[in-house]
Amino acid sequence: MDGIFERAARWGVQTEYRDGLGKLRTVEPEVLARILAALAAGGDGAQRILPRTIMVRSDADQVLRLAGSEGEPLHWEILSERKFAAGEATSAQLTLPALDDGIFRLHVTVARPEGDHSEDACLIVCRHRAYQGRQTGPARMWALAVQLYGVRSRRNWGHGDFTDLSALLDLAADLGAAGVGLNPLHALFDDRPSDASPYAPNSRLFFNPLYIDMEAVPEFPGLQAAGLEEEVDRLRRQDIVDYERVAKTKLRALELAYQAFRRQGSAERHRAFDRFRKTGGSTLARFGCFEWLRRKYGHPWWEWPSDWRRAEDEKLAALGQTEAESIGLFEFVQWLAHDQLDRCRAKAQARGLPLGLYLDIAVGVCSDGFDAWCDQDAVLAGMAVGAPPDALNTAGQNWGLAGFNPAGLEERQFEPFRRMLRASMRYAGAIRLDHVLGLNRLYLIPHGVRASQGTYVRFPFEAMLAVAALASREHKCIAVGEDLGTVPENFREKLADWGFWTYQVMLFERSGSGAFFPPENYRENALVSFGTHDVATFAGWRDQHDLAVKQALGLDAGETGEQRHGALEALRQALHQHGLQTEDFTAVARYLADTPSRLLVISMEDVLGLRDQVNLPGTTNEHPNWRRRLPVTLEDLKTQPALASVSDVMRSAGRGFSA
Numbered sequence: 001m002d003g004i005f006e007r008a009a010r011w012g013v014q015t016e017y018r019d020g021l022g023k024l025r026t027v028e029p030e031v032l033a034r035i036l037a038a039l040a041a042g043g044d045g046a047q048r049i050l051p052r053t054i055m056v057r058s059d060a061d062q063v064l065r066l067a068g069s070e071g072e073p074l075h076w077e078i079l080s081e082r083k084f085a086a087g088e089a090t091s092a093q094l095t096l097p098a099l100d101d102g103i104f105r106l107h108v109t110v111a112r113p114e115g116d117h118s119e120d121a122c123l124i125v126c127r128h129r130a131y132q133g134r135q136t137g138p139a140r141m142w143a144l145a146v147q148l149y150g151v152r153s154r155r156n157w158g159h160g161d162f163t164d165l166s167a168l169l170d171l172a173a174d175l176g177a178a179g180v181g182l183n184p185l186h187a188l189f190d191d192r193p194s195d196a197s198p199y200a201p202n203s204r205l206f207f208n209p210l211y212i213d214m215e216a217v218p219e220f221p222g223l224q225a226a227g228l229e230e231e232v233d234r235l236r237r238q239d240i241v242d243y244e245r246v247a248k249t250k251l252r253a254l255e256l257a258y259q260a261f262r263r264q265g266s267a268e269r270h271r272a273f274d275r276f277r278k279t280g281g282s283t284l285a286r287f288g289c290f291e292w293l294r295r296k297y298g299h300p301w302w303e304w305p306s307d308w309r310r311a312e313d314e315k316l317a318a319l320g321q322t323e324a325e326s327i328g329l330f331e332f333v334q335w336l337a338h339d340q341l342d343r344c345r346a347k348a349q350a351r352g353l354p355l356g357l358y359l360d361i362a363v364g365v366c367s368d369g370f371d372a373w374c375d376q377d378a379v380l381a382g383m384a385v386g387a388p389p390d391a392l393n394t395a396g397q398n399w400g401l402a403g404f405n406p407a408g409l410e411e412r413q414f415e416p417f418r419r420m421l422r423a424s425m426r427y428a429g430a431i432r433l434d435h436v437l438g439l440n441r442l443y444l445i446p447h448g449v450r451a452s453q454g455t456y457v458r459f460p461f462e463a464m465l466a467v468a469a470l471a472s473r474e475h476k477c478i479a480v481g482e483d484l485g486t487v488p489e490n491f492r493e494k495l496a497d498w499g500f501w502t503y504q505v506m507l508f509e510r511s512g513s514g515a516f517f518p519p520e521n522y523r524e525n526a527l528v529s530f531g532t533h534d535v536a537t538f539a540g541w542r543d544q545h546d547l548a549v550k551q552a553l554g555l556d557a558g559e560t561g562e563q564r565h566g567a568l569e570a571l572r573q574a575l576h577q578h579g580l581q582t583e584d585f586t587a588v589a590r591y592l593a594d595t596p597s598r599l600l601v602i603s604m605e606d607v608l609g610l611r612d613q614v615n616l617p618g619t620t621n622e623h624p625n626w627r628r629r630l631p632v633t634l635e636d637l638k639t640q641p642a643l644a645s646v647s648d649v650m651r652s653a654g655r656g657f658s659a
Contacts, residue, residue, distance in 0.1 A: 002329060004029055004032050005032075007036055008035075008036060010040050011036055011407070011457075011644075012025075012406065012457055012458030013035055013039070013431055013456075013457050013458075014027070014034060014441075014455050014456040014457070014458075014460075015027050015032065015455070015501075017455060018184075019390065019396075019452075019584075020275055020389060020390025020391060020486060020622065021390060021391065021394070023389070024340060025388070025455075027453075028453060029369070031446055031449060031453055033459065034382065034383075034446040034449075035444055035446065035455065038380045038381055038405070038444075038446075039380070039405060039406070039407050040383055040407070041355070041377060041381060041405065041408070042289060043377070048067065048213070048548040049066045049067045049068055049108070049110065049117070049119055049659070050064075050066060050067075050106070050108055050119045050120075050121040051121055052121060052122065052407075052410040052411075052460070053121065053122045053124065053410050053463045054096075054106060054122070054123045054124070055097065055121075055124050055126075055363055055462055055552055056096070056099070056123070056124065056126070056127075056638070057126060057461060057464060057466075057563065058127065059098065059127065061096070061098075062095070062096040063093060063094070063095050063096075064094045064095075064096060065092055065093050065095070065215050066092040066093070066094065067092075067619055068092075068107065070091075070092045070110060070585075071090065071091075072089070072092075072110050072111060072113045073086070073089070073090050074089050074090075074109060074110045074111065075108070075109045075111075076086055076088075076089070076106055076107065076108045076109075077106075077188050078096070078097070078099070078104050078105070078106055078123060079104065079105045079107060080102065080103070080105070080358075084104065084374045085099075087244045087287060089479060094108075096123070097183060098349050099123075099125045100125065100127055101125050101127060101181075101473075102353040103122065103123070103124070103125075103413055103414065103418075103467065103470065103471060104123040104124075104578055105120055105122065105123065106119070106120065106121045106122075106197065107119075107120050108120075108121075110398070112454075114222050114558070118183045120541050121125055121378045121478070122410055122413045122414065122463070123587050124414075124463055124467065124470075126467075126469055126470050126554070126581075127470060128282045128470035128473060128499075129267035129386055129444075129455055129472065129497075129499025130468065130469040130478070130498060130499035130500055131373060131473045131476050131477055131478055131479070131499070132499060132525075133354070133355075133429075133473040133476065133478055133567075134354060137178075137354035137355075138178065138655070138657055139598065140596070140597070140598055140599075140600075140653075140654060140655050141176050141177075141178035141179075141354055141355055141597070141599050141600070141655060141657065142178060142180050142593065142600040142601070142602060142650045142655045143178055143179045143180060143355055143358055143599065143601050143602070144158075144168065144171070144172050144175070144177050144180050144181065144601075144602060144607075145180075145181035145182075145358075145410040145599070145601045145603040145604065146168060146181070146601065146603075146630075147160075147180065147182075147531070147533070147632055148161075148164065148165060148182050148185070148211065149183070149196075149198075149210070149626065149628075150241065150614075150627075150629045150630055151165075151168070151630060151634055152629045152630045152631070152634065153167070153346065153633055153634040153635060154234070154236075154465065154634075156213070156445075156619065156633055156634055157214070157232050157235050157236065157246060158212075158232070158234075158235025158236055158238050158242060158246050158629075159210050159235075159241050159242060159243075159246045159250075159252060160211070161210075161211050161212060161213040161317065161340075162211050162212065162213055162340035162341055162343070162344055163213035163215075163216055163335075163340070164634055165180065165182070165211075165341075165344045166343065166347050167343050167355075167634055168180050168347050168634070169344060169347050169351060169353065170198050170347070170351065171358075171548065171634075172353065173351040173657075174638065175353070175643065175646075175647040175650075176513075176650055176651055176656035176657050177353075177602075177650070177657065178353055178354040178355035178356075178599075178648055178649075178653075179348065179353050179354070179355030179356045179357060179358055179429055179430070180348075180356075180358065181359075181360075181601050182360065183361055183533070183626075184198040184199060184201065184203070184359070184360045184361065184362050184434075185198070185207050185211060185298050185341070185359065185424075186198060186201035186203060186204050186207070187201060187202045187203040187207055187208050187209075188202055188208050189198075189202050189366075189369070190209055190210065190247050190251060191294075193243035193244045193246070193247040193248075194244065195239070196625070196626040196627060197615070197626055198360075198362070198626065199361055199362045199363070199401075200362070200400065200401060201365050201366065201369065201371075202366060202369035202370050203370040203371045203374075204362060204420050204423060204424075205283060205287070205336050205370070205371060205419060205420060205423045206337075206370070206423070207334065207337035207338070207341065207587070208332045209250065209251070209254060209334075209336075209337060210243075210246060210247060210250055211337060211340075211341075212250070212254070212333070212336050212340060214250060214253040214257065216340065217257045217292065217336055218266075218269065219258070219260040219263075219264075219265055219269075220253055220256065220260070220516065221256060221257075221260060226252070226253055226256055228249055228252070228253065229452055231245070232249065232265070235249065238629065239264075239631075240626070240627045240628060241622050241626075241627045241628075243627070252338075254293065254332075254333055255329065256331045257331045257332075257336075259289065259341045260327070261273075261332065262325070262328075262539075262631070264431070270416050272339075273332065273335050273586070276331075276334075276335045276338065276339075277331055277648070279334075280331070283374070283419065283644065284331055284334065285313075285316060285317070285320055285327075285331075285372075286313075286316060286370075286374050287330065287333045287334070287370055288310050288320070288327040288328065288329075288330040289311075289316045289320060289327055289359075290311075290370045290374070291327075291370075291631070292323055292326055292327045292330065293308050293319075297571060300347075300367075300368040301372075302368075302381075304460070310373075310376060311373060311376075316644070317331075318378070332368070332376060332491075337566040342427065343449070344357065344410065345427045345428075346428070348429070348532075351530050351584055353429070354429070354657055355430055355478075355599070356428040356429035357427055357428045357429060357430075358428060358429065358430040358431070358432070358601070359424045359430075359431050360432045360434060361420070361421075361424050361431055361432065361433055361434060362400065362401075363385060363403070363434040363435035363438050364399065364401030364402055364403045364432075364438075365379070365401060365402055366383070366400070366401065366619065367381070367400075370401075371416075371420075372402045375408075375416045375535065375582050377405065377408040377411065378404055378405050378408035378409050378412055378416040379403070379404060379405060379408070379416075380402055380403055380405045380444065381402070381403050381443065381508040382406070382446060383444045383505050384398050384399060384401060384402070384444070384447065385399050385401045385402070385403040385442050385443065385445075386399050386445050387443050387451075387655075388428060388451075388452065388455060389451075390560055391485075392542075392556070395450070395452055396445075396450070396451030396452040396454070397443050398451040399407060403438060403444070404416065404417060404442075404459075404592060406458070406459040406543075406571060407582075408459060409461045410460060411461075411581060414463065414467045417464065417467055417468075418467055418471060419455055421468060421471040421491060422471060422475070423443065425471055425474075425475035425477040426475055428475075429476075429477060429478065430477060430478035430479070430480060430527075431477055431479060431480065432479050432480040432482055432503070432527070432636045433468070433479065433480070433482060434482050435482055436481030436495065436500070437483065437487055437491070437499050437659070438459070438460040438484075439459060439464040439465060439468070439481075440459055440464075440488065440491060441456045441457060441459060441461075441488075442456065442457055442459070443455070443456050444456075444457050448484075454506075458472075461494070462494075464496070465495070465498040465500070468500075468519055469499060473493050478501060478599075479499070479500050479501065480500065480501045480502075480503055480527045481495050481500045481501070481502065481503065483502055483503055484508060484532075499525075501525045501526055501527055501541070501598070502523055502524065502525065502527070502530075503526065503527050504522055504526050504532060505528075505529055505530070505532055505535075506528065506588070506592060507535060507536075509521070509522070509540070510570070513561070514566055514567060514570050514621075515570050515573070515574065516570055516571060516573075516574035518574070518577070519578065519580065519591060519594040519595040520595075520596065520597035522596060522597045523597060524595070524598060525597075526595075526597040526598065526599070527599045527600075527601060528592050528599070528600050528601070529592075529600070529601045529603065529627065530588055530592065530602075530603070530606055531606070531613075533614040533615050534613070534614075534615050534616075534617050535600065535611070535613060536613050537605045537606055537610050537612070538588060538606045538609075539585070539606070539609045539610060539611045540611040540612060540613055541564075542568065542583075543611060545611040545612070546613060547559070547561060549616065549623070550611070552606065553616075553619065553622050553623070555616075555618055555619070559633075568583075571588075574591070575587050575588070577639070578591055578594070585607070585609070585642070585646075586642070586645045586646065587650060588606075589602060589646050589649050589650070590649045590653065593650055593655055594641060594653055599649075604630060605630075607640070607642050607643050607646055608630065608631065608632060608640070610628075610630075612624075612628060614626065614628070
């Protein structure tokens with residue numbers, strides 16, 4: 001353990017920190033050793049002459065000083081897909097040439113008597129903030145938020161799909177909303193349908209096939225021919241998404257469609273599929289192989305035969321030849337998902353929606369999933385992301401998710417992070433980065449260690465923001481950071497400096513005395529909402545239903561009934577002071593509509609007056625998390641008086657959009 005604290009400092013691992021209760025915690029050396037070993041898998045921790053990452057934000061000449069190379073002749077090159085610049089020097093000081101915004105590789109070779117020494121650094125040039133929205137768009141907007149899996153329609157198969165999403169975009173346009181906000185659409189484990197949380201994905205690069213509308217797939221023979229009429233009719237009548245039966249039914253339909261595509265798909269469809277595979281490249285090919293291998297071996301990838309424990313393209317290419325038909329199914333499924341979601345993007349554009357789709361990106365991935373296998377040098381092995389003890393979770397939290405390895409990201413010029421952003425931004429007008437604090441630091445817990453015994457690991461924060469800002473501008477996609485809770489000093493200011501919008505939730509926007517902040521206290525570049533998927537709906541909060549549910553399950557309710565009465569009185573006072581005489585959700589919507597914030601998100605659960613929240617943290621099977629279906633069909637939503645009232649409120653507040 002000699003020098004472990006020095007090594008921890010070099011790798012950005014905190015050896016002590018204050019938890020959410022204010023208690024100073026010193027990290028055990030054994031925990032530090034395990035975290036350092038995981039970080040080292042992503043890059044060399046040796047002393048360097050170059051920083052790992054170099055940031056350029058201004059037009060001024062950038063002078064770079066190399067460590068430990070004074071007087072030694074050197075050669076440097078700046079490369080991307082091609083060589084941009086090169087030069088020679090005999091000083092340890094380099095003046096970098098002006099470059100357009102982008103991400104480059106700086107390669108430096110120093111001539112030394114014992115032999116040449118070469119190093120690479122990631123060079124990021126980003127002079128502009130993240131994309132801020134269309135200049136011709138409305139100054140203030142609103143969007144409908146839905147849990148897409150829970151949408152009930154007369155035609156879906158007991159689980160919302162992309163055709164439902166297309167109809168929701170039409171509904172949003174008719175109501176004057178700028179777009180539709182969604183839960184993460186990431187690929188889960190379709191052969192483990194009970195693992196339903198969209199925030200615990202198999203991959204953030206691919207999509208959950210349960211969102212595919214099979215009856216919109218040209219090769220699907222139809223319900224009757226497929227023998228699925230009775231099963232689909234049964235699924236449509238369920239009030240809770242029956243993931244196991246939905247998955248079984250839809251996967252059977254996908255297999256039928258794939259076989260029909262192989263036998264008799266049109267030449268045009270085959271050409272489109274070939275283009276998709278070419279665009280997807282090695283990542284798509286790897287995903288197809290991973291899904292086949294996962295089913296073949298039935299164990300986590302680190303228990304597979306040694307040939308398959310790493311994503312080695314040469315071996316996978318051979319597998320793709322011998323198992324072409326089986327592996328092709330998974331690529332075909334992703335093509336269908338892409339095609340249908342892209343049609344939704346086009347629908348939003350055709351309707352002139354200023355925002356279109358607003359997609360959520362989970363903070364991490366399952367350690368036994370594709371992303372962790374595909375990018376082992378950039379994803380931390382044997383570690384889970386979580387949070388230290390705080391007032392609500394005195395034992396700390398272990399979210400069971402794997403996070404990025406900061407050293408591995410820098411070593412690979414942030415390509416895994418860039419790829420993850422592109423996977424959602426290409427379809428969206430806005431994305432929300434869940435737990436955006438993770439761009440600055442992550443609380444890591446080695447497997448087998450209590451949640452309270454982890455520690456924070458620092459990330460190259462400015463570089464992460466710059467990479468995300470570049471992607472935001474490339475795809476014309478607003479970036480929102482979920483920055484709830486306690487964050488480091490100047491964290492929100494740094495996000496704002498880079499053009500990231502903040503996330504403000506009315507339930508949490510209260511003073512120390514419990515009073516709700518007035519609308520004018522909200523920030524302009526912000527997404528605002530009443531609550532989140534992890535807290536009570538408005539009706540559940542107003543009726544104290546959430547407290548009753550938690551008490552019945554033996555959970556810490558977080559507040560007493562008396563405290564809730566006080567909060568309800570504080571809401572009544574805030575609404576009345578703002579000139580609103582009722583205390584229903586329409587009044588709350590008007591209160592939030594009057595904030596200066598540029599985007600207000602209204603959840604469908606609040607509009608419909610539902611009392612049960614989407615997800616109850618701290619539960620698994622005790623509560624139907626991520627499973628409830630809306631009580632109203634999509635076809636009948638447009639006749640709901642509450643939705644019309646919210647639309648009228650938004651128009652009168654100046655947030656309505658007209659095509």
